[in-house]
Every structure is written in structure tokens, then in C-alpha cells.
Amino acid sequence: MYQGKEVGFAKVNLLCNSKTKNTSIKYLKKIYMLPEFKGEGIGKFTLDTIIVLMKKLNKNRLLLNIIDQNKVTIIFHEKLGFKFHSSTKLELPFFREELKGMQRMVLEL
DSSP: OBTTBOOEEEEEEOSSOSSOOOTTEEEEEEEEEOGGGTTSSHHHHHHHHHHHHHHHTTOOEEEEEEETTOHHHHHHHHHTTOEEEEEEEOOOTTSOGGGOEEEEEEEEO
């Protein structure tokens, strides 16, 4: 909520890990803000809140995937300390080809 309005959401996968058995790693599935609220500090506040939660749960890494064409979002996460981890590709038959490339990023907590 921001100024009494729902402006976005975040989804963290706490039950399983991104193709790993390492329980100290968790995966940020989605973080989304309505475009008109970008630049208000909401995304940073949301990530800071998630990081506090992960630390309380004794997790030491947070992974996320970003469409590799989304340079603004990649730069945003780099400013918050996320580093490039690897590249992957979505294997969804009806997804636009130019949006299938994904950059995996990791934040050491």
C-alpha cells in the first residue's frame, strides 16, 4: 500500500529453491510496481523488507530472474547489490522469442 493504494506486489518462493537443495537460498519470483509509481522508492522499500525477512530466516542468498531486455530493472537491482549469476532461457511455446532470454541475479545477504 502506498498513499492508500495497492501499487504492486512481490512473491518470494519460501518452500522450494531454484533447482538446488541448498536451503539457505531463496528465490524472488516476482516484484512488480505499477508504472505510475516507479521512482517513489517503493521497489527499494519492498526489497529491503524481503531482505530483512530472509535474514531472519537465516537465508544467505536471494536469487531472481529478469528478462534480459529489461535493462532498467537490471540496473535497479545492480544498484541494490545484486550481481550477475547466469543466463537462462524460458521454454514457453507461446511466449515472444525476444522475451525468453533471462538473466539470473543473486544477492549475498
